Amino acid sequence: MPTSTSARPMTPPTVWLARGHYAGPAPEDVLRRHVQQLKDRGVIRDWLELPAAEDAPERVYEARWETGEAVTVRARLSLARGRAGQREWVLAAEAEAVWDPRWPSPVSMFWPDEPDATWDHEAETGAELRFRDVNPLPPDDKELRRVLRDAARSGWSVHFVVHEAMTPDARGRLPLARLLPPGLRHRVVEHRAAPHQLRAVNWALRDSGVQVPRGGAVVLPGAPAPEGYDGDAFAVRSVFLDGSEPAELIEALSRFAASARALPDGAEAVLTALREDWHLLTLEEELARERALVKMYAEALEAMTRSRDLYREAAERAHEALTAYRESAAALPEPPAREQAQEAPAGSPLQQLTRTLERLKVGGRARRPREEQAFGAGHGQNGPGDADGDAPTD
Template identity: 60%
Template sequence: MSNSATDRATIPQTLWAARGRHPGPAAEDVVRRTLGRHKESGDIDDFAEPPAPDDSPERTFEARWRAGGTVTVRARLTLVPRAGRPEGQEWTLVAEAERPWDDAWPSPATLFWPEAGPAESAEGAWDHHPTIAGLRFRQANALPEDDKETRRRLKDAARESWCVHVVVHEAMTPGEQGRLPLARLLPPGLRHRVMEHRAAPQQFRAVNWALKDLGVEVPRGGAVLLPPDPAPEDYDGREHSVRTVFLDGAEPTGLVAALRHFVALPRPLPRGAEEALTDLRENWTLTTLQEELERQRELVAMYADALEAMTKSRDLYREAAEQAHQALAALRDAPAPLPQQQRSGARTPAALQQLTRTFERLRLTAKGPRPAPAPDGPPTAPGAPGTDGAGAMEPG
């Protein structure tokens, strides 16, 4: 696993991002119905479905709401059919707030997707991991019994940086409450950005063997967060290890603290997230009247700057052209050149020098600043006498 930073931009603290997979054939219908219900209830201010190009299989949905009643949030969900699969769509969801994200705010996932409903129904099957089969956001995903398969799964999970992967070890076989996923006990803003991997009591050694390559280990009866890839320079896995996690239905305070610390790290944006965020910012269609007015003002200012630059360029070219015409006129009025033998040491006519300088300015106007011209002066006459006295007369 890479431990060095990359050139990717860091995750803004105003951003909430996740991606997953809906295995059914009608994901867009589920999203439309869910957004419609939330608009009727007032949970969101409005939503839209921007038209897609005729040859694009993607479907895009936008929604805006006010988190905490005052903070505007803009969100965009994109559905893409799975390559080579007759059914199922992968989804990407990015939401950006006007100020740093508060994990007490509602999860954007539950404003586009239904939070309740049977897990395998069309209304509730949206929470599958996009690339690793068998993983779901709202479940305690049991690690495979095969040690090598466990190692492979955790390695694959570590490369997936859209969500936070947590490995929880059961110190003893839990009761009914303990078998429920911990995600239901997390703050809403963290709930659908965390993937829980559950290790049975007898898997303690096997899971730490699998985690060895990642540089972390899970305490017995505790939990550990898989490190990001690439990890920040000052990353310390011990800060994201929880010694004890009680599986009795109580709030896992230690795990919540570790998760909050983790998501606040200056981590690089996941692959594809930067493009999704840029698309949200630059191609947003669900604008208010005030936002549209401000956008038109920005366009007017941009066009005014461009027009001013064009006008300045035109004036520069006009001035240079006038100087060129003056130089040509002066050259026409100059006397005829002398025969070759009579002008071997003559200087270049002043009109020709002026014309040359004018055309040089014309050439450099568009390319950049003109270098300073060399000083004009007569060339050194060849064969000038020296000072060594070679021409002195000899005494008679």
């Protein structure tokens, strides 16, 4: 079963996300021509291509329109070079209210919704899957498992598998995506399992915790899966491939798309760019942005001024404290000189005897040099001339 993704940021209910790749030539020209036609017809209010160099790895387009309920939608499409020279596109749209699947698809505001258009290739699984067409599962079991494993881990698109209980006629071979609400039509990938592939399909999906009923369909969990996803709750027991509207399947797909899901990998940066790097502003929005910038700069300047004043006040208080300390130190009187000889406190008799002996010893040492000096002066000393033994004369 899919693991919990509670730590990841959740997809806001006002946001619509899609990702694919363009397989035809000159996608920039196709996009510019289509968007300008919609503006001329009043379908969209305005659009903008952000300036970029000719060899830039990515081009960004913005568009703004209103739904039939007067809800403004802002959308941003980035077109980059993908693997094998393909042009990958990522689209993020955000409305001023909770997204209604009955609103026009944001994809149709950038790409022409024509049968021969080549923008509708799914970009996550690496297989040649298309949003607006039926995608038969590969006959090879190994390739079938790979496709379903990648589809069950898809985060940007909604994948579902339909089992053909019997080979359908021409009406049953038409894609079911054409019957979905516009807001789901370009986010859904339809896989078809032939009648004999049911066992192989359910074997490939066993790790995803879902099973395809015979003659029915199931919505794959994706990664991240919706909170509390249960495969049985998104399984449809019967899907009649006779051209009629599969109401139960549409309800399951709509419920899955509206469920709380964490943002897919890479979508957080895309959503941040839509919200914070938006350039297609109305005059009112430009004024509001300038006022917000002025307010932000004023608050920053006020904070800097407050910090400067606090620093200056602290420095002045420190200087005053140092001055007061020096003045108080200069006013203190000189400490009295210590007496060189201090009367020793009376100690024990043993200590007194010890001091007396020390004084006698010191006194004896002092008298001995004086006695020797006196003795020499009274009797004389032999000098170098006395070596011959001459006695002194009277």
